[in-house]
Each structure stands twice: as structure tokens, then as C-alpha cells.
Amino acid sequence: MKGRNPFSFERLLRSFTYAIQGFWYAVKTEKNFQIHLIAALVVSACGFAFKLNKVEWLFILLCIFGMLSLELLNSAIEKTVDLVTDEIRPLAKQAKDLAAGAVLVYAVMTVVIGLLIFIPKIMVLLR
């Protein structure tokens, strides 16, 4: 059937375009996402400055891209909740706070990984 092929190149390209639009919307409008992007750039610069090895880069990349992805999902959940209701409702609060909790849990992990990787290198510099 015409237009129904799930593997068509146009369909794939269209989905990719929508994803880029979502990413760009977050870059332009979402304050927390902008903060995470700046943090990602700073951490990457530190990674190059401290000449991280391949395994350290893998962990840093997982932290950076995982954090950015979760932040996008969190924003999507916030928008969905706002779409469903503009009234104060306990379920709306729970949904938003749970999504924010997911970001927090991952953020704690990224901070711990960042400290484990960078603190020994900073100590060597300070010796």
C-alpha cells in the first residue's frame, strides 16, 4: 500500500526531521536543557584537557547523552501533563515530580562518575 511502508526512506527522514525539531525546540526554549548542554560542553572541554582514556570517555558520553535524553523526556512529560490539565491536580503533580525525580537520580549518578574520573586527575595536578 502506498505510504504504508514502515521502512520507506521518506518516512524515516520525516521522523528524523521531527526529532531534530524537538531537539531544537528544547535548545531554544528549555532552560534546564540549556544548562545541561552548557555543562556537557564544559565537561567535554575538561575531558580533552585531562586527556581522558577511551573507557573514561565512554562513561562521560553515557552521562552526557543520557542526561540530555532524560531532560528531553522530562520536558515531554511536563508538556503532556499541561496539555491534559491546567488545573491543580494531585496526579499532575505526581507525574511531573516523578519525571523530575528520574532526572535527579541520573544526575546524581553523573556527578558521582564525574567526581570519580576527574578528582584523581585534579589531585595529580595539585601535587
Ligand SMILES: Nc1ncnc2c1ncn2[C@@H]1O[C@H](COP(=O)(O)OP(=O)(O)OP(=O)(O)O)[C@@H](O)[C@H]1O
Ligand atoms: N497541574 C498541576 N497540578 C498540581 N501540581 C502541579 C501542576 N503543574 C505543576 N505542578 C507542580 O508544581 C511544581 C512546579 O511545577 P512546574 O511545572 O512549574 O515545574 P518547574 O520545576 O518550575 O518546571 P519548569 O521551570 O522546567 O517548567 C512541581 O512540584 C509540579 O509537580
